[in-house]
Amino acid sequence: MRRSSGLFVAGLALVSLLGTGCGPGPGRTGDAGTAPGAARTTASPAPSRTTAAPEPGPSRPSTARPTRLLVPAAGVDTSLTPLGLAPDRTVEVPPLVAHDVAGWYRYGPLPGERGPAVVLGHVTTGPHRDGVFRRLGRVRAGDRVMVRRADGASVRFVVDRVRTVAKTEFPTQEVYGDVKRAELRLITCGGQRSAAGYSANVIVFAHRTGAS
Numbered sequence: 001m002r003r004s005s006g007l008f009v010a011g012l013a014l015v016s017l018l019g020t021g022c023g024p025g026p027g028r029t030g031d032a033g034t035a036p037g038a039a040r041t042t043a044s045p046a047p048s049r050t051t052a053a054p055e056p057g058p059s060r061p062s063t064a065r066p067t068r069l070l071v072p073a074a075g076v077d078t079s080l081t082p083l084g085l086a087p088d089r090t091v092e093v094p095p096l097v098a099h100d101v102a103g104w105y106r107y108g109p110l111p112g113e114r115g116p117a118v119v120l121g122h123v124t125t126g127p128h129r130d131g132v133f134r135r136l137g138r139v140r141a142g143d144r145v146m147v148r149r150a151d152g153a154s155v156r157f158v159v160d161r162v163r164t165v166a167k168t169e170f171p172t173q174e175v176y177g178d179v180k181r182a183e184l185r186l187i188t189c190g191g192q193r194s195a196a197g198y199s200a201n202v203i204v205f206a207h208r209t210g211a212s
Contacts (some may be wrong), residue, residue, distance in 0.1 A: 063151040066111045069102055069119060071186070071204075073143040074135040076121075080147075082106040083120065093120065100125045100132050102186075109182070111147040112155035112208055116176060116183045123188045123198070133188035137164065137202045145184060145206050157184050157206035164190050164200050175203060182208035 066080050083092040083103040094103035102121035109115030122131030145157040165171060175185055184206040191200025 063149070064110055065106070065150050066104055066117075066147045066155075067150050068148040070146040070148070071136070071139060071143070073139045074133070076102075076132060076135070078102050078121070078132045080104050080119070094122060094132075096122065096125045102132050111157075111184055112149075112182050112211060114180070114182050116179055116185050118176070118185050118187065120187050123190065123202075131188070133186070133202075136186060136188050136204060137162070137190055139186075139204050145186070145204075147184070154212050155182075155208060156210045156212070158209050159204055159206045161205050163203045163205070165203065166191070166200050167198075170201060171203075174205075184208070 065082065068078065069080055070077050079101050081094060081101050081103045083094065083105050084107065086092050092103070094101060100122055102119050104111065105118045105120075109117045111117040111119070121133035121136070123134050123136070125131045139159055139162050141159050141161055143159045145159065147155045147157070149155065163171070175187070184204075186204035186206070188202050189198035189200070190202035191198050193199075
């Protein structure tokens with residue numbers, strides 16, 4: 001099922017919400033790019049939530065949901081938690097826990113469907129230190145990514161490119177805009193780390209090559 005309608009708006013919410021996992025430690029917040037007009041804060045452990053997400057579409061069979069992400073080049077082998085909408089209609093962020101996991105935005109395309117499926121992960125997790133995407137910057141074009149689903153199928157992707165971009169120049173349309181094939185975005189923070197948080201985002205762009 002195609003899920004392009006409203007996805008660009010979803011992107012505006014997502015880019016502001018990667019939370020404390022982009023920041024330098026307890027009591028700090030960061031983001032995965034800042035949406036136009038979105039507030040930024042460094043005083044609270046909760047991520048700012050100022051951009052509304054689109055209304056959820058109809059639910060899909062639970063058997064198609066992604067359950068695990070493997071990125072061998074980054075040493076990632078993690079379960080996936082669904083990210084929905086918070087009470088204020090913004091997108092949730094992955095939990096900040098010692099054994100943190102990546103999260104997929106469940107109201108966008110599923111990994112393997114046409115469109116840009118979005119997976120977010122922390123690079124650091126406050127007092128728990130390293131995050132699940134701490135080595136995402138090691139990924140290069142041609143590297144392989146796999147997403148496993150609840151029905152036992154595995155969807156394979158190949159990396160097209162990896163970009164590190166300043167948060168002030170987050171490429172919202174490139175990341176969340178509609179595409180004509182099944183693609184995947186992996187997003188975390190990167191760049192220089194300071195008391196205010198990270199200066200950039202690391203974004204992996206990949207496309208589907210097959211399934212089994």
